[in-house]
Amino acid sequence: xxxxxxxxxxxxxxxxxxxxxSKEERLSEFRVLAHEDALDLFLGLDAHDAAELLEQMTANxxxxxxxxxxxxxxxxxxxxTTDARQALLESTEPAxxxxxxxxxxxxxDEAGGLMSPRYARVRPEMTVAEAISYIxxxxxEQAEIIYYIYVLDTDQHLLGAVSLRDLFAAHSTKHVxxxxxxxxxxxxxxxxxxxxxxLFAEEDLIAIPVVDANDRMMGIVxxxxxxxxxxxxxTEDIQKMGGTEALDTPYLRSSLRSMIKKxxxxxxxxxxxxxxxxxxxxxYQNEIARAVVLALFxxxxxxxxxxxxxxASTLVIRAMALGEVRLSDFWRVIRRELASGLFLGLIxxxxxxxxxxxxxxxxxxxxxxxxxxxxxxxxxxVFVVLWGSxxxxxxxxxxxxxxxxxxxxxxxxxxxxxxxxxxxIYFTVASIILRGTLL
Amino acid sequence: xxxxxxxxxxxxxxxxxxxxxSKEERLSEFRVLAHEDALDLFLGLDAHDAAELLEQMTANxxxxxxxxxxxxxxxxxxxxTTDARQALLESTEPAxxxxxxxxxxxxxDEAGGLMSPRYARVRPEMTVAEAISYIxxxxxEQAEIIYYIYVLDTDQHLLGAVSLRDLFAAHSTKHVxxxxxxxxxxxxxxxxxxxxxxLFAEEDLIAIPVVDANDRMMGIVxxxxxxxxxxxxxTEDIQKMGGTEALDTPYLRSSLRSMIKKxxxxxxxxxxxxxxxxxxxxxYQNEIARAVVLALFxxxxxxxxxxxxxxASTLVIRAMALGEVRLSDFWRVIRRELASGLFLGLIxxxxxxxxxxxxxxxxxxxxxxxxxxxxxxxxxxVFVVLWGSxxxxxxxxxxxxxxxxxxxxxxxxxxxxxxxxxxxIYFTVASIILRGTLL
Numbered sequence: 001x002x003x004x005x006x007x008x009x010x011x012x013x014x015x016x017x018x019x020x021x022s023k024e025e026r027l028s029e030f031r032v033l034a035h036e037d038a039l040d041l042f043l044g045l046d047a048h049d050a051a052e053l054l055e056q057m058t059a060n061x062x063x064x065x066x067x068x069x070x071x072x073x074x075x076x077x078x079x080x081t082t083d084a085r086q087a088l089l090e091s092t093e094p095a096x097x098x099x100x101x102x103x104x105x106x107x108x109d110e111a112g113g114l115m116s117p118r119y120a121r122v123r124p125e126m127t128v129a130e131a132i133s134y135i136x137x138x139x140x141e142q143a144e145i146i147y148y149i150y151v152l153d154t155d156q157h158l159l160g161a162v163s164l165r166d167l168f169a170a171h172s173t174k175h176v177x178x179x180x181x182x183x184x185x186x187x188x189x190x191x192x193x194x195x196x197x198x199l200f201a202e203e204d205l206i207a208i209p210v211v212d213a214n215d216r217m218m219g220i221v222x223x224x225x226x227x228x229x230x231x232x233x234x235t236e237d238i239q240k241m242g243g244t245e246a247l248d249t250p251y252l253r254s255s256l257r258s259m260i261k262k263x264x265x266x267x268x269x270x271x272x273x274x275x276x277x278x279x280x281x282x283x284y285q286n287e288i289a290r291a292v293v294l295a296l297f298x299x300x301x302x303x304x305x306x307x308x309x310x311x312a313s314t315l316v317i318r319a320m321a322l323g324e325v326r327l328s329d330f331w332r333v334i335r336r337e338l339a340s341g342l343f344l345g346l347i348x349x350x351x352x353x354x355x356x357x358x359x360x361x362x363x364x365x366x367x368x369x370x371x372x373x374x375x376x377x378x379x380x381x382v383f384v385v386l387w388g389s390x391x392x393x394x395x396x397x398x399x400x401x402x403x404x405x406x407x408x409x410x411x412x413x414x415x416x417x418x419x420x421x422x423x424x425i426y427f428t429v430a431s432i433i434l435r436g437t438l439l
Numbered sequence: 440x441x442x443x444x445x446x447x448x449x450x451x452x453x454x455x456x457x458x459x460x461s462k463e464e465r466l467s468e469f470r471v472l473a474h475e476d477a478l479d480l481f482l483g484l485d486a487h488d489a490a491e492l493l494e495q496m497t498a499n500x501x502x503x504x505x506x507x508x509x510x511x512x513x514x515x516x517x518x519x520t521t522d523a524r525q526a527l528l529e530s531t532e533p534a535x536x537x538x539x540x541x542x543x544x545x546x547x548d549e550a551g552g553l554m555s556p557r558y559a560r561v562r563p564e565m566t567v568a569e570a571i572s573y574i575x576x577x578x579x580e581q582a583e584i585i586y587y588i589y590v591l592d593t594d595q596h597l598l599g600a601v602s603l604r605d606l607f608a609a610h611s612t613k614h615v616x617x618x619x620x621x622x623x624x625x626x627x628x629x630x631x632x633x634x635x636x637x638l639f640a641e642e643d644l645i646a647i648p649v650v651d652a653n654d655r656m657m658g659i660v661x662x663x664x665x666x667x668x669x670x671x672x673x674t675e676d677i678q679k680m681g682g683t684e685a686l687d688t689p690y691l692r693s694s695l696r697s698m699i700k701k702x703x704x705x706x707x708x709x710x711x712x713x714x715x716x717x718x719x720x721x722x723y724q725n726e727i728a729r730a731v732v733l734a735l736f737x738x739x740x741x742x743x744x745x746x747x748x749x750x751a752s753t754l755v756i757r758a759m760a761l762g763e764v765r766l767s768d769f770w771r772v773i774r775r776e777l778a779s780g781l782f783l784g785l786i787x788x789x790x791x792x793x794x795x796x797x798x799x800x801x802x803x804x805x806x807x808x809x810x811x812x813x814x815x816x817x818x819x820x821v822f823v824v825l826w827g828s829x830x831x832x833x834x835x836x837x838x839x840x841x842x843x844x845x846x847x848x849x850x851x852x853x854x855x856x857x858x859x860x861x862x863x864i865y866f867t868v869a870s871i872i873l874r875g876t877l878l
Contacts (some may be wrong), residue, residue: 019763044641062541102797136746139607147645164603168578201670202483206645206664223663224643230666231640234673235757238680242850243746244751251758252771260779263750264786267824270746272788275794277738282804295727295734299716299858302738307682311702314681318674319690322456332691340699347703348710355714365721385706411681411850412746419738 115219306415312392341389352379554658745854751831780828792817
């Protein structure tokens, strides 16, 4: 909690350039900072950066800095280290080492991995006055801010919670048991961070207690950590929707090798899928040879379907991530996309029709049969855009139904699907309308 | 703060089906709930839903329910109303009405629009003991939880802050002035919510004080409201990146008309851009007529460039939104995309080359000049994928440099751009390699 920062200009410059600095430069810049500024910078680093910095320090520096971290932060940092982990662990304060080790047992993306073991606790049989002075004692010993005070029995079972406000507002001689709230939102220690973020969003809480299978209190997760989770989950979704695997590390910090690996997979799959366009077009080779003009409009038509599909899939995927659209909403979504797809198709179809018409008037580009050509382009666009919207909306439902991440219905994935089918739609419409004239 | 919820099964069912219900059904379901459950549901509604519900209620119901809201929430809800605003405003408690009116003056997406005027305050000259009992008094009167306690002079100027923990830990006879922190992160009342979210993320704070131009304390913004902001901003970015305008309302709740409007604009722009493919292909009409086989691979090649571009733009846009990539990182990003684009291009180029080669071996699809055709496809892919990656990374920088939202460099936008240029690359490579054989 870097509550106040009396940052010097040097500190500001270092913080500003941090991302541009190499590992070695970071350490040397860090070392010249005044202690206050260095602490401020250090506490503001993400776990990965902090780990990198620590790994390069001398044993004495490591001991100094690792002890500045709260146990949950120290556990996160240690999980990012490789060689120096044991040495760093031994550098922690003996009193908190067990806490750190316990926290390291949790995966980074579950409630246990996000929680802090430092929360304020009271016993149900305490009076309000006793509780307040007991909390005051805890406040002096512990570094964390007090949100709610948790009421535990002697076996650490979570009985209830009381806000500081309620405690303050209650009469001093009342017992905690009488004023505590017993119906609490709580998280199991292995709850996934995404579900946890939803719980926070739903209940508008500052902190949620984490319990084990026996309802024993393990720690609290606070909403400031959830902000990072929400950003992280959005980043993952965005990257998947853009047609790559989630990078997991910041763009500039991920190695070229890992970035290529995370992009090549999807790019190859999409390429193999898109190969079907070459195969499909093979079937229409004769039509193209007879009416080359058909090929001219092919990219225009299939990409319009892809764009409409991107819009639909993006809207549906995000609505699913926010819990606004569920599997049971399938028919409502399809009806919606049917209507908007048709309408959007009619708009683009009309423009496409006019495009051929106007170009013929201006440049005489398309010969005697320009009207049927214009009709082919226009009608194909209506169907392709409609089809694109429907597929774009449909795909996330299928993925979700099969328990895959709907975000994998990426824009390029939908575009590829619609390219292949759009092509078939276009040549089918053409073969019907142009038979006897151009074909 | 719906801290605890003893929800009945009826309440759970209503909450679960809420999104599926019509306005009228919502009100009638709401009315049959037990008061406790109804309150729980009501406090959990977003401002839009709450406004809709209130607008349908009788005057007496309105008076009852609007008073359940904290002033900042009431202001948000009132900003979502249309006809009933004045009536609802007059239904608020006279004591808070002015607070509500003052809050309504702020835009919803600036610090003032997010802040609560209810925070704990003390004077610098108070002793710790005096401060604690003064805060206790405030806790009794006010509904908000206490995060930090702000130290104000008699003109409401913000002098410093003290955490409850520090106050508890300090000796009773010390003065607040001696223990307060004076270097605070604070937000100006008109600060944009996105900048505010960044400030929270950077400083890991639970609450940030909002001040006016004269450093007078106006209220506090708490991190739980920032979770919503982060989600909202991610949603806007995702929707823009998918090639639509931001919807602003949940997918299923936005009217068909507004949805079509928000999609038709971009779709038409992209369509007009993509029309250039038809124009560009007009120039290669003779090449296509002579070698129809060239047309077969066109969708495959240009879409691969689009996919590579989607990946690059998505990664860069998100990294910019998270502050990981700045304008000054331009050359680093370009170097990175040059390397990955080249590598990815070589992968797809090799697959493309093999595709032509293998099909010829299996089906004799491409005639005598299959090897130069395979070479054309392979080499074009290298260049198109490289070009796609570079343009995808380049475009967000241009938009950001021109002070547009980089998220507008949507996947479909990049794909369209790369379609047109990819086509030119393909036919140029073809005319060089195939001259004398197929062309």
